[in-house]
Amino acid sequence: MTKVEQTRARIAKYSKTQEFIDTVKAVAKNPKLIDPSQRLEICKKCKPHYSNGVCKLCGCFMHIKARLAASKCRLNKWTSVG
Ligand code: SF4
Numbered sequence: 001m002t003k004v005e006q007t008r009a010r011i012a013k014y015s016k017t018q019e020f021i022d023t024v025k026a027v028a029k030n031p032k033l034i035d036p037s038q039r040l041e042i043c044k045k046c047k048p049h050y051s052n053g054v055c056k057l058c059g060c061f062m063h064i065k066a067r068l069a070a071s072k073c074r075l076n077k078w079t080s081v082g
Pocket of ligand 1 (some may be wrong): 042043044046049050054055056057058072073074075076077078
């Protein structure tokens with residue numbers, strides 16, 4: 001792996017970690033759960049980012065993340081509610 005590829009991998013890892021922290025903070029403020037079906041329908045059509053229940057951009061298991069009212073899609077395909 002070249003240095004550029006290593007740097008890109010580190011940035012991607014940090015970005016996912018920061019997104020996870022931001023999601024935890026948002027859920028701590030708004031722990032409400034919602035019906036995830038509409039969000040999951042959007043994710044299932046999201047190519048190439050959605051695969052086997054996981055969003056490759058944020059690394060989240062969507063059947064969990066989509067239930068959290070405070071969570072949001074990194075690409076703004078769906079947003080937080082409440
Ligand atoms: S969270 Fe957003 S980017 Fe990720 S799979 Fe769902 S719609 Fe796609």
